[in-house]
């Protein structure tokens with residue numbers, strides 16, 4: 001790395017995950033000079049990224065999508081098709097759609113990231129009119145987590161549960177071997193467009209998350225319930241990250257946190273990529289017009305949405321499997337606008353408030369409402385000892 005002599009640029013992007021890559025690309029397209037920094041800028045992004053198709057910005061070409069599921073399935077007490085196309089992104093396609101040819105890409109790890117400068121361990125420094133901090137999420141600790149264990153299965157083996165063009169977005173069927181006194185998790189299973197299907201058991205909202213071995217056992221139980229046996233040689237992926245990375249306060253940020261680092265990780269879904277891609281132009285336009293990107297990205301209505309989603313995350317983290325199933329059943333009966341307000345929209349606070357209120361108001365038995373709002377069983381799964389999980393969850 002030799003950055004000590006680099007000239008000052010308009011924009012410095014620190015971290016080249018999908019968010020930083022998109023921000024650097026759109027800044028270049030807007031005619032700004034850009035330096036982007038990452039310890040391994042050419043490393044393929046590890047996770048599989050998915051989203052609703054209508055969440056993606058118009059400027060992104062269709063080649064960024066690997067495969068589309070026109071109407072994904074949700075299993076609660078019954079099977080439901082959601083009439084809203086969902087997609088798995090193509091990581092090579094996404095990168096190709098975001099060329100950084102005119103940027104200076106620096107291979108290095110930033111040690112200090114502040115308003116107008118970025119520093120490195122060897123004393124080198126990059127100055128910029130605006131610095132965006134896109135270094136992703138800090139480590140989890142005891143924060144509220146998204147935990148998932150994913151197994152990649154060839155399409156033929158997966159066929160009894162998932163076929164091409166279809167996908168299980170949320171599967172709450174009681175097939176994972178977890179008892180009623182164990183923290184809940186659901187199955188997510190989608191074809192990836194490359195002849196494989198990922199089966200991912202997912203837990204949302206538990207403090208410190210759910211261990212990988214528990215999630216794996218639960219997937220194997222589900223697959224066995226459908227007659228699917230694995231060889232044990234299938235590759236896998238792990239997710240374990242915080243869901244409560246809040247938006248920057250005005251005047252608090254020294255550099256501009258953006259993407260998952262800047263409050264764009266959805267507290268209830270664990271998704272951030274599509275939302276971050278969509279908000280890139282808001283940040284760049286604000287910069288070009290001399291306005292504060294944080295104020296433009298986070299008006300009061302977006303902060304209200306974030307606050308309500310955090311309340312929902314806290315609720316989610318204390319429910320039982322039976323309560324989750326009932327709650328998601330109610331949610332997927334809500335209006336399309338209400339569903340989108342919770343799942344996708346950055347600032348539709350009125351629809352979000354309505355859908356959350358309705359879900360609590362229609363919860364039955366009545367006393368479950370107290371769990372939802374946290375008057376009872378507030379810390380139901382806090383310090384749950386997974387080592388003591390009954391054998392029912394360990395079947396294989």
Ligand SMILES: Cc1cc2nc3c(=O)[nH]c(=O)nc-3n(C[C@H](O)[C@H](O)[C@H](O)COP(=O)(O)OP(=O)(O)OC[C@H]3O[C@@H](n4cnc5c(N)ncnc54)[C@H](O)[C@@H]3O)c2cc1C
Nearest residue numbers: 015016017018019047050110135136239259260271272273
């Ligand atoms: C298994 C799994 C499945 C997932 N599925 C989805 C999904 O379907 N949809 C979705 O939206 N999200 C999904 N996620 C979450 C997803 O990982 C994040 O939403 C996304 O990666 C956030 O992008 P980002 O650019 O903000 O941060 P990151 O992708 O974390 O990128 C941060 C970048 O910063 C760099 N960096 C870190 N420190 C420094 C430093 N000091 N100096 C310079 N660079 C630095 C890193 O090298 C990295 O390249 C999933 C996560 C996992 C683990």
